[in-house]
Amino acid sequence: MKLQIVPARTGWLWVQLGLRTFKSQPLALAALFFLSMASMSLVSVLPLIGPVIALALLPSVSLAMMVAASEAAHGRKPTPALLLVAFRNGSQRMHSMLVLGGLYAAGFLLVIGASTLIDDGTFASVYMGQTPMSREIAEMPEFQSAMWLSMGLYLPLSLLFWHAPALVHWHNISPIKSLFFSFVACVRNIAAYAVFGICWVGVFIASGTLLALVTGVLASVIGAAAGAIMVTMALMLAAMFFTSLVFTFRDCFSPPDEPGDAQSQANPPGLPPAAH
Template sequence: MQARTLPAPRGWMWILDGFALWKRNPALITFLVFGYWFCLLIVAAVPFIGQVLMSLAMPALSLGIFNGCKAVAEKRKAGPEILISGFKQNLPEQVKIGGIYLIGTLVVLGLTALADGGILAELMLGKRKLDDATAEDPALMFSLLIGTLGSTPLMMAYWFAPLLCGWGRMSAVKAMFFSFVACWRNWRAFMAYGLGLMIAVLIPGLLISLLGLLSPILSTLPAIALPLIFIPVVFASFYANACDVFDHIGPDDAA
């Protein structure tokens, strides 16, 4: 599996490509994205094992969104049921990806706990509120650095893995390896992509804040509309960068 090495400006284009894809069928892509989050919330609510089940189901559900984006890109008809289509594509390996990602996340949280006594882990799990004293704790800053350094390679390994596993019929370990390599080769484009997403949030956010100073009522509608548009566009941009980095993802590539 060969991943192309793209120039940094391609990261900006992924956002534009994602927006263009979303515009083709905003209803379907928006439904798939928020349906994805709704399904994860329902699974996470299962007593005792909800968090584990959520992690295991996440790759297959995310693959359903990619299948929907692919159908929109190819101008094929697709309905809401495509959200669960990822469960029919190499499911055992998809579950393994979720398990590996969960274990990696727990390891990273364990390392941060050694640095701050578990403050960051409790904040992430909702067991502690972020007050002024906690925010100013030097141990928390150090654990945030550890968490960032530890979670970045884990996210790189996960980024393309569901697609490579589902469409390329790869094993979980192989898919995560190729995903990491692809992200590493394109770190410049991903830096530009991350910067572009930050700007795409900050500028509308500032405009909404200014509008709120003039009229809180007038700012309500764009404040609601922004996440309803921005979040699906971001997910569509995930599909765009996968298609850009890998010219084709299929069983032939896996061979």
């Protein structure tokens, strides 16, 4: 496995590929993402350990969407069975994915815990859904400081886990090494990831603005359904974003050079061909 450095413009290409791949199998990819979110929501209602288990499942959900996107990129229809792909690829990989899930949950809880040192847990309570957001809370300086601290601490955590599930699944890398390689790949390709993030923010803002205008004009017709439409669109956009992740992984890593077919060297089995 080798790290590859890509130009900044590749970030926009990843967004385009994600949108194009989602367009090829919109119902299958959206259904898989909705099922993943529903499963995490159901698990989170378990007393005490439910929210922790839900957090630990996020790396597996990310991997499921990457594998599903790869299937769609190859012209195959993703199935709901891919939701369990992280646990069906041998005992070693399953153990590694469980370790990744535990580490992610622990890291996320540490980030949230750090925010409680600033606002006595207000941001954490709002984020975990225990306290409804209000204008008074949002305007509190302590709440805003806790929010920015959490965002700042979550960034390196997300870089650590960005590629880790895929490295475990496609390259059989150990959990700790996969975290290290993921972080290094993101940092070395920071320009491409900055473009990737900015473009996705633009897509989200443009889509949200357009939908708000449409629902505003048709408010008298759709009525109370406007809120449900907005939530559905947000989930669809999130599914598109997760669909694009596999392309960031594909272009940042390749197997070691070996004699044989050049295309097989460019991508592990199951990944879509690299764009040139």
